[in-house]
Amino acid sequence: MVEPISWPDVERLIAEASSTEQLKQFRVAWLGKKGWITAQMKELGGLSPELRRVRGAELNTLRNHVATALDAKQALLEDAAEHEKLLRETLDLTLPGRTPVAGLLHPMTRVRRRIEDIALRLGFSLAYGPQVESEWYNFEALNIPKGHPARDMQDTFFVDVPGLVLRTHTSPVQIRSMQDRQGALPVKVFAPGLVYRRDDDATHVPMFQQVEGLWLDRHISLGDLLGTLTEWVGELIGPEVATRFRSSYFPFTEPSVEMDVGCAICRGSGCRICKDTGWVEILGSGMVHPAVLKNGGYDPDQVSGFAFGMGMERVAMRLFGLDDLRLLYQNDLRYLERFQSGGDAV
Ligand SMILES: [Zn+2]
Incomplete structure (x- = not known):
């Protein structure tokens, strides 16, 4: 109660x-x-x-x-x-603010995006292919038959499945892009991506990034190649950069040319980096070989075009002033953060 x-x-x-x-x-x-x-x-x-x-x-x-x-x-x-x-929880407005930790793009991601942006502005579309590739796409289709010395030059990683390799270059995407277009014109692609070779020193890493370019149409000439690449490299590295072309040899192009840019270290007077020539190689290119056109399903009598390939790490070395590109892939933030403000517009 x-x-x-x-x-x-x-x-x-x-x-x-x-x-x-x-x-x-x-x-x-x-x-x-x-x-x-x-x-x-x-x-x-x-x-x-x-x-x-x-x-x-x-x-x-x-x-x-x-x-x-x-x-x-x-x-x-x-x-x-x-x-x-309220009395207990008064705000102390004199405390400094907390800066949020924002993610940063890897220097190679920034280089790749810059390359892609320029490619799109020049009217190319982007294309991608598998990293585990058949020997046919990686070699035969590109006019590198079995026993060809160029196969040895590429230090290939083979996988357990016969007939498959880790692609040694982005060039297989040329063939795949041609096949995708099924004879239609133009074929105008940029193909960035990872490639693999058994190399490891200050200027080579076993996994690196290439970008491949291909432009096929009627009446594409060596003049188009020279003009397009001069424009593109100028956009990439800076319009004031000195460039030159040298004749060269690649199995998948005829004629073949390599493009050099003026040495950024000595400005042309000669140094260790450029082996006293004043020039540094930036890319390989050439007019697409008739055999490669045929393998992609195009008639070499009707269609012509040019292709080029470039190592993106070389561009990063140039833009960021790196001397050892292996450091790019060791994921040491203290090192990578140094390049967040480098490379001018990168
Ligand atoms: Zn030099």
Whole structure:
């Protein structure tokens, strides 16, 4: 049996309450399902109608008073708690802000994107091919038959499945792009991607990135090759860069030319990096060999074009002034972060 209560007692108890937890207990004891007022209400049925009316009105008034007083005190205590919390949690506006750690693009990603941007501006589309490639796409289709010395030059990684290799260059994408176009013209693609060779020194890594370019159409000439590559390399490295072409040999192009850019270290006067020539090789290119056109499904009597391939790490070395490109792939942030502001517009 809950103790009988009277309004003055209730009022005093509520006024003295110092926590919302205490108020909750009062609410249960007086107004809850088994609370004192509720119990009194239930007993009204046993009274005479006259008494029931009077007693009922009293109990209603008491219940309303108690509920109102509990709500008011509850609001007071919550306000006080909030106020105290605000005082406790004042902001110190003199503290320095926290700089969020933002991700940074790898220097090679920035170089690749720059290359892709320029390619798209020049009207090329981007093409991609598999990194595990068939020997046919990697060699035969590019006019490098079995036993050809160029196969030895490429230091190929072979895989367990006969007939498959890790592609040694992005050139297989030339053949795949031609096949995709099924004889349609023009074929005008840039193919960036990873390639693999058994090389490892300061200027070679076993996994590196190449970009391949191919432009086929009617009446494409060596003049188009020279003009396009001069424009492209100027966009890539800077319009003031000196360039020159030398005749060369590649099995998949005829004639073949290599493109050099002026040495960035000695500015042409000769140094160790350029082996005292004043020039550094930047890419290999040439007019697509008739055999390669045939393998891609095009008639060499109707169609001509040029192709070129370039190691992207060489471009990174040039743009960022690197002397050992192996460091690019050791994922040492202290090293990589040095190049976030280098390379001018890169
Ligand atoms: Zn030099």
